[in-house]
Amino acid sequence: MSRGYDRRELAAIFAGGMIGAVLRVWIARRLVTDPTQWPWAVFAINVTGTVALAYFATRLQERLPQSLYRRPLLGTGFCGAYTTFSTMQVEILMMLDHHAYGLAVGYAAGSVAAGLGAVWLTTALVRRTRVLI
């Protein structure tokens, strides 16, 4: 590593990551589905986490004065750890194992469509709502 990392920034990421991981595991344990069903837990986690990240990124970068530790805590730490890519990929793999090909394609496409829709809508709302939010 050639550049030193800011310890307080790392601490903020660690703290956000702790909360994000606990919340994701808590939700996933309450919404268990088998590989032939739509994985509501990870889907809902990923879409809500993407709304939150789009809000923080747009709001903190474009609309509020720069804060050093809010983005690492809320964006990189919390939203990054709360949402997950690897579990989604293993879920798709399990669907393929069970020959649920339509579900696998639908889940992949549905997650991306909902994720991009969430970013687009949240960004548009934050940019438009100058005073309220």
Added chain:
Amino acid sequence: MTVWSWIAVALVGGGGAIARFVIDSEVDRVFGGEFPLGTLAVNLSGAFLLGLLTGLALSTMALLIFGTATVGSYSTFSTWMLETDRLGEGGAPGAALANIVVSIVLGVALAALGRTIGGWL
């Protein structure tokens, strides 16, 4: 789950987030460009690692701590979506589409490869 298991989930979750930040930053620093290679590297390695852990036939609790909590926290969906949207917004729709297709196709393939290797170990 005991309170100790939740504390473990929190600690490895925080560690996964730091590992993501450092690897993402280093990959972007070395290969830095418009394309979000750091997140791609994190997500593809995360898909491989979670596949590997799945193939190892760990206990339910071990898979939850090392897989769901650690690797789940290390990989990320929200940043991938935000960067893909910003690529498209920045006038690079081809790169945005590539970021989606490459992530999913290679992600599933690497998860399968990891699981196969985990099964051998």
